[in-house]
Amino acid sequence: MFQELFTPSVQHSLDLVGIFVFAISGALLAVRKNFDVFGIAVLAEVTALGGGLLRDLIIGAVPPAAFTDLGYFTTPLIAAALVFFLHPEVERIQGAVNAFDAAGLGLFCVTGTTKAYEYGLGLTASAALGLATAVGGGVLRDVLANEVPSLLRWDRDLYAVPAIVGASMVALCIRFDALNAVTSGIAVVTAFVLRLLAMRFHWRAPRAWHRSSAKAEGESESST
Amino acid sequence: MFQELFTPSVQHSLDLVGIFVFAISGALLAVRKNFDVFGIAVLAEVTALGGGLLRDLIIGAVPPAAFTDLGYFTTPLIAAALVFFLHPEVERIQGAVNAFDAAGLGLFCVTGTTKAYEYGLGLTASAALGLATAVGGGVLRDVLANEVPSLLRWDRDLYAVPAIVGASMVALCIRFDALNAVTSGIAVVTAFVLRLLAMRFHWRAPRAWHRSSAKAEGESESST
Amino acid sequence: MFQELFTPSVQHSLDLVGIFVFAISGALLAVRKNFDVFGIAVLAEVTALGGGLLRDLIIGAVPPAAFTDLGYFTTPLIAAALVFFLHPEVERIQGAVNAFDAAGLGLFCVTGTTKAYEYGLGLTASAALGLATAVGGGVLRDVLANEVPSLLRWDRDLYAVPAIVGASMVALCIRFDALNAVTSGIAVVTAFVLRLLAMRFHWRAPRAWHRSSAKAEGESESST
Numbered sequence: 001m002f003q004e005l006f007t008p009s010v011q012h013s014l015d016l017v018g019i020f021v022f023a024i025s026g027a028l029l030a031v032r033k034n035f036d037v038f039g040i041a042v043l044a045e046v047t048a049l050g051g052g053l054l055r056d057l058i059i060g061a062v063p064p065a066a067f068t069d070l071g072y073f074t075t076p077l078i079a080a081a082l083v084f085f086l087h088p089e090v091e092r093i094q095g096a097v098n099a100f101d102a103a104g105l106g107l108f109c110v111t112g113t114t115k116a117y118e119y120g121l122g123l124t125a126s127a128a129l130g131l132a133t134a135v136g137g138g139v140l141r142d143v144l145a146n147e148v149p150s151l152l153r154w155d156r157d158l159y160a161v162p163a164i165v166g167a168s169m170v171a172l173c174i175r176f177d178a179l180n181a182v183t184s185g186i187a188v189v190t191a192f193v194l195r196l197l198a199m200r201f202h203w204r205a206p207r208a209w210h211r212s213s214a215k216a217e218g219e220s221e222s223s224t
Numbered sequence: 225m226f227q228e229l230f231t232p233s234v235q236h237s238l239d240l241v242g243i244f245v246f247a248i249s250g251a252l253l254a255v256r257k258n259f260d261v262f263g264i265a266v267l268a269e270v271t272a273l274g275g276g277l278l279r280d281l282i283i284g285a286v287p288p289a290a291f292t293d294l295g296y297f298t299t300p301l302i303a304a305a306l307v308f309f310l311h312p313e314v315e316r317i318q319g320a321v322n323a324f325d326a327a328g329l330g331l332f333c334v335t336g337t338t339k340a341y342e343y344g345l346g347l348t349a350s351a352a353l354g355l356a357t358a359v360g361g362g363v364l365r366d367v368l369a370n371e372v373p374s375l376l377r378w379d380r381d382l383y384a385v386p387a388i389v390g391a392s393m394v395a396l397c398i399r400f401d402a403l404n405a406v407t408s409g410i411a412v413v414t415a416f417v418l419r420l421l422a423m424r425f426h427w428r429a430p431r432a433w434h435r436s437s438a439k440a441e442g443e444s445e446s447s448t
Numbered sequence: 449m450f451q452e453l454f455t456p457s458v459q460h461s462l463d464l465v466g467i468f469v470f471a472i473s474g475a476l477l478a479v480r481k482n483f484d485v486f487g488i489a490v491l492a493e494v495t496a497l498g499g500g501l502l503r504d505l506i507i508g509a510v511p512p513a514a515f516t517d518l519g520y521f522t523t524p525l526i527a528a529a530l531v532f533f534l535h536p537e538v539e540r541i542q543g544a545v546n547a548f549d550a551a552g553l554g555l556f557c558v559t560g561t562t563k564a565y566e567y568g569l570g571l572t573a574s575a576a577l578g579l580a581t582a583v584g585g586g587v588l589r590d591v592l593a594n595e596v597p598s599l600l601r602w603d604r605d606l607y608a609v610p611a612i613v614g615a616s617m618v619a620l621c622i623r624f625d626a627l628n629a630v631t632s633g634i635a636v637v638t639a640f641v642l643r644l645l646a647m648r649f650h651w652r653a654p655r656a657w658h659r660s661s662a663k664a665e666g667e668s669e670s671s672t
Contacts, residue, residue, distance in 0.1 A: 030600070036653035038608040039600030053506075058277075060286035062508035067573040087656045125291040139368070144587070146596045148370045152254070152263030160262040205260035208311045282501075284510035349515040363592070372594045376478070376487030384486040429484035432535045 051136030130167035166191030245324035275360030354391035390415030471527035499584030578615035614639030
């Protein structure tokens with residue numbers, strides 16, 4: 001019922017933009033990790049499609065959209081090729097890439113929540129899956145690159161909160177039967193702007209209180 | 225047919241206890257890794273629900289229980305909040321947490337095996353999935369925290385064996401048509417007690433024989 | 449329709465050979481990482497069955513073959529036992545193991561592509577899943593062992609390209625209605641020989657052009 005929030009072609013174009021910018025972030029990390037051209041392509045694909053793939057497996061939408069829409073599959077390859085040949089230029093516009101990544105975050109948390117609800121999940125579960133759609137690709141990217149996911153690190157600007165806000169707005173709109181192109185658009189923009197502000201003002205989330213036992217910050221190796 | 229081993233409300237309460245203690249172990253690792261509050265929540269959710277999620281995807285029970293039962297989703301958040309505010313106190317009762325974790329291990333290996341068999345898997349596959357349900361969340365926790373899974377490390381007390389024993393007992397009971405609340409309970413308690421004994425007496429599993437080529441223990445970087 | 453490319457028993461035997469050699473590679477890495485006997489068994493299972501499991505989840509073939517065919521499950525355990533007891537001997541025949549691994553790579557990229565197409569995916573998506581089937585287990589192995597996947601590293605001999613070539617040959621054969629036991633066999637052998645040549649002559653893939661910003665090769669910790 002919500003499938004036509006935007007006209008299909010607008011929706012599809014927005015999806016491809018989100019996939020493209022996420023793929024750029026994956027490809028850039030691959031270059032920094034010194035991966036070869038196939039590593040760049042794999043990390044671009046996983047970052048761009050991983051979140052949606054996870055969502056589709058969980059809601060039972062198989063085969064996932066990532067494998068049925070050729071555009072979803074080829075877009076990350078274009079991003080990977082761009083980074084491969086023009087890496088310093090792409091680095092130089094890192095600010096623009098970050099802004100696009102914020103747009104992808106806003107878009108994916110909204111479409112992820114909507115799609116999960118369409119497949120019969122409850123409102124809370126739908127919002128949780130919307131969050132997973134938005135951040136899942138980045139987590140997979142960091143796991144494959146053998147890094148601590150930047151989503152989890154306290155020394156990174158807020159990334160989860162904008163997506164949580166956007167997904168919750170969609171869930172509330174569904175609850176009060178007010179989901180349409182306008183309210184969806186507002187949710188996307190809200191998440192997008194929150195993420196931009198978080199980067200601009202370096203908003204961070206608090207760590208645990210009373211971390212007395214965490215005196216040795218490097219002691220993580222001795223954990224359970 | 226085995227769904228009512230215990231009364232539904234008893235079963236559900238036991239599930240929530242298992243989810244809660246697994247979430248505590250995830251949240252504690254997140255604090256030790258210096259993650260922020262969202263990292264703590266994410267690691268609590270993944271540790272608590274990851275094993276069951278994996279099992280449900282494999283047996284085709286979508287959407288997984290983790291996304292259809294609101295209690296499953298909110299319990300890890302409560303555990304995360306507790307650890308966030310009362311971290312040193314929770315650390316201090318690490319012994320109690322370990323005992324609860326052992327209880328979760330026993331419970332999940334039994335319910336995981338039973339559910340897999342209900343969905344039509346063979347006895348061996350069901351026992352394997354019971355093991356995966358019990359240990360999967362902890363492995364995902366360690367992968368996300370960028371650590372070698374403690375399940376795989378030789379310098380940790382036995383963790384897989386109690387779950388293997390519990391899951392195998394359930395599979396044998398099914399084979400001889402003797403699965404009921406009593407035999408299920410015995411399997412849970414056996415796995416639980418074995419894990420307690422393994423921690424008490426530091427039981428370890430052997431490493432490969434003749435590790436002559438493993439002289440340089442840190443040489444793992446050069447592996448294929 | 450393509451199910452009987454080879455006679456079922458030949459196909460099954462080839463599958464088991466592929467699973468066995470992939471399991472050996474997993475078990476050997478586990479020994480090098482100093483894991484205990486259960487870690488060796490887990491890494492053997494994941495390496496051998498992970499790629500096919502991923503493919504089956506994506507195409508909706510649940511429960512996956514890994515959990516319905518007892519031979520698929522027990523073969524990695526035999527490989528793990530072999531490595532556990534005869535580790536130095538297996539290391540000594542590393543060349544033979546690598547050749548078998550190349551055979552597994554060729555076989556899995558072909559059967560993976562064919563199975564994905566049978567389940568209704570398009571040609572490009574089928575070839576992509578064939579590649580994922582062939583390399584997925586190795587990536588999971590490296591992630592669990594907390595290493596950078598060797599698939600992504602530039603300092604390893606080509607691994608993805610032979611699988612891409614094999615999977616693409618199958619897709620082309622399907623496109624031109626020419627897939628049969630002979631053409632499938634040619635695709636397997638082509639991927640196999642390409643991988644052997646890549647190891648023999650240390651073929652490597654290029655890294656990104658103009659990596660001026662990658663001057664500090666160890667700076668990867670500071671990545672996004």
